[in-house]
Amino acid sequence: MRAVYYEAFGQMPWIANLPDPAPSPDGVVLAVRAT
Numbered sequence: 001m002r003a004v005y006y007e008a009f010g011q012m013p014w015i016a017n018l019p020d021p022a023p024s025p026d027g028v029v030l031a032v033r034a035t
Contacts, residue, residue, distance in 0.1 A: 001020050006013040023029045
């Protein structure tokens with residue numbers, strides 16, 4: 001998936017291609033889309 005990503009607070013975020021997230025057994029993954 002393509003995402004805005006940062007590794008630490010205060011760093012400049014960047015666009016990155018990341019693996020699709022997988023939920024934990026008691027978790028969820030939310031899809032957020034923009035137009």
